[in-house]
Amino acid sequence: MSLSLALQKRFENFRLDVDFRIEGKRVGIFGRSGSGKSTLVHLLAGLLEPDGGAIRFGDRILYDYGRRLCLPPDQRRVGVVFQHSHLFPHLSVEGNLLYGFRRIPKIRRRIDPADLCRVLDIAHLLPRSVHHLSGGERQRVALGRTVLADPQLLLMDEPLTGLDEKLKYQIIPYLNQVLTEYDIPLLYVSHSMNEMRLLVEEVLVLDGGRLVDRTTPDNLARQRMKDCPMGYLNFLRLEDPQPRDQLWSYRWGSQRLMLNQEPAAGDNLFTLTARDILLFRRHPESISARNLLRCTVREVFDLGPRVGVELDCGGRQLITQMMPPAVTELDISPGNDLYAAIRADAFRRLY
Amino acid sequence: MSLSLALQKRFENFRLDVDFRIEGKRVGIFGRSGSGKSTLVHLLAGLLEPDGGAIRFGDRILYDYGRRLCLPPDQRRVGVVFQHSHLFPHLSVEGNLLYGFRRIPKIRRRIDPADLCRVLDIAHLLPRSVHHLSGGERQRVALGRTVLADPQLLLMDEPLTGLDEKLKYQIIPYLNQVLTEYDIPLLYVSHSMNEMRLLVEEVLVLDGGRLVDRTTPDNLARQRMKDCPMGYLNFLRLEDPQPRDQLWSYRWGSQRLMLNQEPAAGDNLFTLTARDILLFRRHPESISARNLLRCTVREVFDLGPRVGVELDCGGRQLITQMMPPAVTELDISPGNDLYAAIRADAFRRLY
Amino acid sequence: AEIRVAAAASLSDALRALDAAYRERHPQMQLVPNLAASGTLARQIVAGAPADLFISADRQWMDHLVTEKRIVPGTVRVLAQNSLVFLGRSDQTVRSLADLPGLQRIALCSPGSSPAGRYTEQALKKAGLYPVLQQNKRLVLAKDVLQARMYAERGEVDGAFVFRTDALLAKQARILFEVPADLHEPVLYPVGLTPEGARRAEVQEFFKFLASPEAGRILAGFGFLLP
Amino acid sequence: MFDLTATDYQAVALSVRVALTATLLSLPGGFLAGALLSFGRFRGRALLEGLLNLPLVLPPVVVGYLLLLLLGSNGLLGGLLAKTGLRIVFTWWAAVAASLVVGFPLLVRAVRIGLEEIDPRLLQAARTLGASRRDTLISIVLPLSGRALLAGAGLMFARSLGEFGATIVLAGNIPGLTQTIPLAIFDYINTPGGEGRAMTLCLLSVALSLAALLGNEALLGKWAKRSRS
Amino acid sequence: MFDLTATDYQAVALSVRVALTATLLSLPGGFLAGALLSFGRFRGRALLEGLLNLPLVLPPVVVGYLLLLLLGSNGLLGGLLAKTGLRIVFTWWAAVAASLVVGFPLLVRAVRIGLEEIDPRLLQAARTLGASRRDTLISIVLPLSGRALLAGAGLMFARSLGEFGATIVLAGNIPGLTQTIPLAIFDYINTPGGEGRAMTLCLLSVALSLAALLGNEALLGKWAKRSRS
């Protein structure tokens, strides 16, 4: 996507003023409660008229104050999943799902509703009225409805907040898949660092209605390592599982890792907290950890009282953290080689 | 609280049928989306009439099908924080907050609205209309409104779901404090294991409208260790912080722990993941970890491929996990003594 | 003092003139008119409406009030008379009742609700025209004389049966013929005193004035015939 | 007391026919006018509003007179219609026209109250799903204002059953052709001793509208309250 | 054309006074009746509903007669009132009573449409916060039906300005005392050459109600759409 926008919008007690350009396919918007995230989403979708500025998406101008141009929402082809589901009360679940879909010319329809329903686990709800759906059920229907309308840009405003963890991580890979397959760019609003890291490539940080930072979700996660109870979470996408010694060996870049986790159909995405990684200056003669990786220090960064260390393990990145004395002791500085030990049970499957 | 209920409620596609008695002050309700949690909340609050059964709260009968008794919601003194905020659109934020408060006889008013506003960080919103509050702002107002009505039993249906992590953990201690101070029992519905463990003593697990399990949040967390990316999270409430060697020493039960975290005003609650705990059969001569605790194995439990170990460290509980071979190697079985090593930087402050 | 006069609406102008004339002589007296259809007034008086004097456009309602004991029987007398005419646009060539069957639409007042209608019905029946016109749905029943006249004036109907006094006020339409008086009961405007009125001397005074030649001249000026 | 004449029965049948026709005919226009006034931002909105409410403010007889000026054979529209061989005045269509004009403001107002309670966020959602303004009107607003339309239709039907002033002027009081219940009642009530029959017709009229209202209620009840999501 | 007489001005002033009084008096009852019919579940609900709608279905003249029977000095209620020295019939209060009865069903229906669009979850929230049924009605339902009440009041006011049939029967057509605009128009139509004045009065009436409606609209606009949370 190539989205460039410069927008001003003033409310009684709040003023949004942003000016940026996005090139990535997946962008996140992060910020505290009341920082203007939802306002930005409404402006982009054409549901709120800015006080001034311009929005350009690819070669289309969605809004331009100077030229008095403001495309109506239905011509923007910008889909929105709202914080609350806003289902149409007079339509069944099926009617809601197909509302946008039916409005796409037949030849342009690319997504199979039945497929989507299966993934969102809402197939059994189809004939029901939307009145007495539970909170999670509602939000899944809203999600499906928007994706089926096949937007050129998808805006999501905390769409997964009401879902339980399991469902959330079930939906993410599918969402990823749909977005990739149909090439739909995503602008994703959330408080959740994990959702951000799994879905977007770049994060814009809003505060008080202004863009205060733009960075990668990884960098954001590093910055927030000190705030987060679990520290930094490494995401490892592993491939080619092979059974070995009652465990499983997966390929990770140019090396292999031993895990106690069985492979699943599809992707194998695991998490590894920074604290699960032990570093050694020299090869430890014997260690119970099943994985001992040779790696190079790429970067050392400050983390309040602690220090973060970015390692290069055969081309893949791994982030760990330690106390300053250990840094000196192990002589950790960029370019130095080290050994990283990881227990086979340290990995957690995300999906 | 002493709440006993036996309730049946049938919908087209769903049937709730529960029969249990709660004695604890803080009880959680856990269950997948659509398992009937919100339905139960509505039945308890008197917003939905059961098909049959009875509800007794302390010595008050709230509902009894046999005696054709069904107390109206306003006489139950059961407060509800709903999944969505349902603020009164014609009242200001202040009007909403004080709605229930004004309906309590003056002499019975125990909670200071100003105090509550400060903690919920909504004091600056008071004169505003509720129309354009952000999602998080709305929910905080709803929370305050219900607590100010001084209920004898507080039902909360995923009340913190829309809030960002930081705010969430800021609110929890206050909620705890209010509930303790004013002695309000809590029934808490949530998908979040952390919220459960911080707020409730017992958890009822619903599935398909039936009670399938009742356990402690700790036990539930243990059961779900394998599903959760971070594994089990130990919560440690530490006291009496003293500076020592550029670190801080805190008292934990009969022993002291070294942390790199400064103390905060009020409680010092820290988390420690199961994987941050290293076990030794004998005292390791030298170790970089600043904490080496003598402890006894209390229980060894199955965790899918891994094994969970519950330790008793000077009267406090610590849970860790390991691979089966390590269990044999370290001869881990109930009653055996071990050493647990924990790095000073392994702790994360929750609030 | 006030004299409360309940009068048929068709007398409103005449009543105003009578009021003016009477007040010249008795400046302290004031006429408070209540103008509506005779039936409405009669029912109001039965229901206890304050009235001293009732002028009806119709015998029936006066008789009704007499039997209801709301009009003192001995006081009833005829104030004025009127006649029935056929009013139509000037381009009409109708000359008599006999020409009526050739017309498309004829307006008359509703025989049920209006005295003019009742007289018209009597005349048409006597002339043997009523069943034919009725069956061919040629008859448009108006609520009152005003409405019938308005239809005639606007040319919505070919002609309308109205009272002479009303016909004289028409602008676009003219009287095409007079209905022979022997085809219907005489068109009388009876006047009577209510028991309250009969008890009041000033009302009696006004009642006498109504029978005076001066009052007769005023009424004649509006097209009424004197008894 | 129930000794009704044949023309009385005709009056009852005619009243029902007129009220039903007027109600059904006015629904689409009522919805559109309501939507226009609720959502439209255009010049002359106040004027349109005023014009629509005119029949409410004027005495019905005056409304009838104005309609006669418009639709009469010498009227503006009546002349045109007469050329096409259509005649409204003094036919039962005149009664329909009178009821329509007099009841329309009631319908529009009912519709507007309903429309303005629709959650605008639903309309926003529809727009982002690709529905144009008009599409949203038909696929979201119309079904969601069903209750209001129905309530307005009930009002309109009842008002039509009771419509007297404009009808008697525009339609004339032609027994068997344009004599609706109120006109028949009027006749009886103005005859000394006609009270009994007038009462009977009144009761019939009330029974009719009660039946209509109850049916209306039942429908309204079925139609779940659903302008919320 | 604007050469109105003193009694004409009196008629205008009286009309405004009557319409305003009738509207204001009917608001509390209209709200209660609407709430009763919307939320109440009791026997005889249909009957009450029918009774309320009676004035809509009956020709106003008939309504006037029925009121006369009830309130007249020989009537059921009139006799009682007379004993207390109160007299309604043929005073301006009679005009108020006529407008009230005729316009009430319009008001109630407007209120009901508004009430039924209120999100019941707001009422649930209020109940759990300790508000009794009645308290909820006053503190939540009433303010949230403000728009509907206002819209209904506009309807009622306009209808009152145009009320003729019931008024002339119940109040009589007494210039300066009970002669409202429609009655004055009726008088002028009965007078040769009175058409011009009748027209002037019509226009005045329209202007009045237009002003009222526009004021009503402005208020409605201010009153944010707020029955949602």
Ligand SMILES: Nc1ncnc2c1ncn2[C@@H]1O[C@H](COP(=O)(O)OP(=O)(O)OP(=O)(O)O)[C@@H](O)[C@H]1O
């Ligand atoms: N229409 C409006 N009128 C007035 N103020 C508004 C309006 N919309 C939003 N605001 C205010 O603007 C600020 C930003 O609101 P917004 O909804 O964009 O926040 P947010 O970042 O989405 O927060 P959250 O994470 O809680 O959803 C808030 O303080 C809000 O009260």
Ligand SMILES: Nc1ncnc2c1ncn2[C@@H]1O[C@H](COP(=O)(O)OP(=O)(O)OP(=O)(O)O)[C@@H](O)[C@H]1O
């Ligand atoms: N009034 C109702 N009529 C019909 N079905 C209902 C009604 N209320 C709830 N249900 C159904 O009952 C089931 C339980 O709903 P409930 O809202 O209690 O779930 P929940 O556990 O709160 O889920 P979530 O975590 O998604 O909020 C759902 O399948 C829902 O569709």
Ligand SMILES: [Mg+2]
């Ligand atoms: Mg938001």
Ligand SMILES: [Mg+2]
């Ligand atoms: Mg729920």
